[in-house]
Amino acid sequence: MKKKKSQTISESTLKRLADYLCVLRYLDDQGMETVSSSVLSSMMNITDSQIRKDLSYFGSFGKKGVGYNVKAFIEAIEKIMNLNEKHNVCIVGVGRLGSALLNYKRIKETPFNIVAAFDNDKKKIGKKIGNITVHNIESIDEVCGNIKCEIAVLTVPSYVVHDVYARIVKAPIASLLNFTPIILTGNDDLLVRNMDFVSELKIISYLLKEKDNADKGKG
Amino acid sequence: MKKKKSQTISESTLKRLADYLCVLRYLDDQGMETVSSSVLSSMMNITDSQIRKDLSYFGSFGKKGVGYNVKAFIEAIEKIMNLNEKHNVCIVGVGRLGSALLNYKRIKETPFNIVAAFDNDKKKIGKKIGNITVHNIESIDEVCGNIKCEIAVLTVPSYVVHDVYARIVKAPIASLLNFTPIILTGNDDLLVRNMDFVSELKIISYLLKEKDNADKGKG
DNA sequence: AATTGTGAACCTCTTCACAGCT
């Protein structure tokens, strides 16, 4: 297994790596021991050479004439994505969505630990949700200073986003997964990824219309 | 305003269109009437020419020397993405996440109507959550035949995904927004988009490590 | 003076195709 010199990996490759993991987990659960790039690609709507190229950025993990060992493949991606270490996560905003995430039991099977939650509602502060204590949002800087918390998940209502974002920027938090429809950009010290449910519905709306037009064109 | 002949719009452009909408809404709320591509770009970590190029696929919407009228810009994107029509959505899987989506009040401000929910739990079937009736998952074909439902949102536990997916494929549903960690690919009749929370955390894990290495490199 | 819209240049990502290994 060769090591490659560092280079920037594209967003698309990164997403596919995460997808490979999902599919490989499924294959592993099914007891499959070996998989070829062409079998994997047929399960995922991508080409086999795409998979091999994605992997080639990081080294070689397969056997010519044979394919990839499923477990070794999983471990390789986990190592690439730094999933062997546990990562602390906090939930900012304990509404219905935040609570749903706090109660997501199968997160225990992942390298992510939810270690804290924050809200501004006095009725919620101090209570426990799924054995995580809800802290006052004003104490986020202090609490995250004590427990090293790499990732904040933002699930607050839109009208407080800018306020809460300002606190997160100041706190010792490295990254933010933003579920709100307010686009955030981050800075050198805070990596941000936006994940808005309604934006995704809007993209579907566009694609359905486009598909409709294409179908009409053919018909 | 020119019309352009149809061409395939990239995933990246599509995502940015949805992002533009989010930012434009914010500017509109702030009472801003006009915005230039450079102001907009500085709010979003992209270049101004990227914005202008994205728009150029669909026509011209700005005034040279002036910029874009915010409201007109919003309306243009809404028209492009087919957001003037209402779209019916159903929630498949009324667990904590599904319930959170069913209770999301501000969806009323969007073109998406949640019109039905499905589950296999007899304790939930027949009950109302946020004035939407929960139906038996077995009746999805029939219920979606009656109410035209374009988009299904999948929020069931992993172990029933394949089962439920088979039902959705057979039902008169055009698209699926999949929140589960089981990657689905769709087919000619069913458009699928995957939106997995944990995969997104994994991507953050990779990016944080990469950033760490870059920071160390700089010293 | 400011800003759009756009062809051309540039760069990045994907696919091809095949040498090389099992």
Place this chain on the structure above:
DNA sequence: AGCTGTGAAGAGGTTCACAATT
């Protein structure tokens, strides 16, 4: 024979730079 890994070709996306317009 089957499949990987990869350089090269091809396709697609982004940025540049400037003419056109207000």
